[in-house]
Amino acid sequence: MKNSILSIAFLSITAIGFSQETQSKYDEKLAKSLNADERGMKKYVFCLLKSGNNTTATKEESQKLFEGHMTNIGKLAKEGKLVLAGPFMKNDRNYRGIYIFNVETIEEAKALVATDPAIQSNLLEAELTPWYGTAALQETLKIHEKITKK
Known part of the structure; x- marks a missing residue:
C-alpha cells in the first residue's frame, strides 16, 4: 500500500x-511586434562582407572610410534595419564581416548596402542572400546595449 x-x-x-x-x-x-510567423521565425537578408578590389586606398583614406562604415552600422541599427553586424577574425578567405538586415528582399538590402562608405569605395564587397531565422534576433541590440560599457 x-x-x-x-x-x-x-x-x-x-x-x-x-x-x-x-x-x-x-x-x-x-x-506580432516582431513579425514572427507561427514558428517564431521571419525572413531576413544575410550579408557576407569580403575584401573588395580597392587596393590603392591610403591608410588615411581607409581609416576615414571605415569610420563612416561604423557610423553607418550604428545608423542602420538604430533604424531597425540592421539586427546583427560584426567582423570575422583573421582568416584566409577574405571574409571581413557579416550583416543581417531586417528586410525581406535582396533589393531592400542592396539599397542599405549602398549607404556604406567602405562598400561604395570597394574596400568591402557585399554578398547577399535571403535568410530565415528567429524573429527574436531583433531584440539583440536591446540586450547588447545593456552589456556594453562604452
Missing part, C-alpha cells in the same frame, strides 16, 4: 513537472 501511494505521488509529481515543461510561453503581442 505504501509503495502504491509513493508510486502514485511520484507519477503525479512527474506529470505536473512534465506539463509545466511543455506548457507554451507564447507571447502573442511580442510575436
